Amino acid sequence: NAGVMQNPRHLVRRRGQEARLRCSPMKGHSHVYWYRQLPEEGLKFMVYLQKENIIDESGMPKERFSAEFPKEGPSILRIQQVVRGDSAAYFCASSPPSYTYNEQFFGPGTRLTVL
């Protein structure tokens, strides 16, 4: 059973370009979470999705950021018109459907560098 997969592992963009980060959850997991880790800061929650639904986007910046988890295919975190402050490690986590446990398994992350 493969773990959570993220690609690309490293992404370099120039200011103003778009960044697309992909996350494939573990088999059998229908919940996906995106977190951002900025240099010298902790891991911060961004968004929580289930298939075709955004459940909680309280951690998402209001502009330029969007996320989706379609019925088929990976979850996508999209950042439009990137700025240098977007440079960070973006982690995806997945968990199985459960009302009692919230054990989240993390992917290796995508390290975004904005030049």
Place this chain on the structure above:
Amino acid sequence: SQELEQSPQSLIVQEGKNLTINCTSSKTLYGLYWYKQKYGEGLIFLMMLQKGGEEKSHEKITAKLDEKKQQSSLHITASQPSHAGIYLCGADIAGANSKLTFGKGITLSVRP
């Protein structure tokens, strides 16, 4: 202020020594999760604690949850260089069984 405080901020120990690190929440804990992260890599799940007084062990690592104090401790016995890394505690403090709030992490170095 930080909702999850981890202490100490960093720790250097001699190989073979025992150590304890802590994670304290300013809010009610509905679940506490310990992860380990190597620099520049992803998070490795270590343990999950849900009930007050719960204690779990895996190999030489033991984690406890003190629900009343809203605190968890992670103890490593006879540390080895392979234990080096960043230890992150994450907690469900919203009770919504969804997002996790994380501390800033504790950097552990083990000197051979």
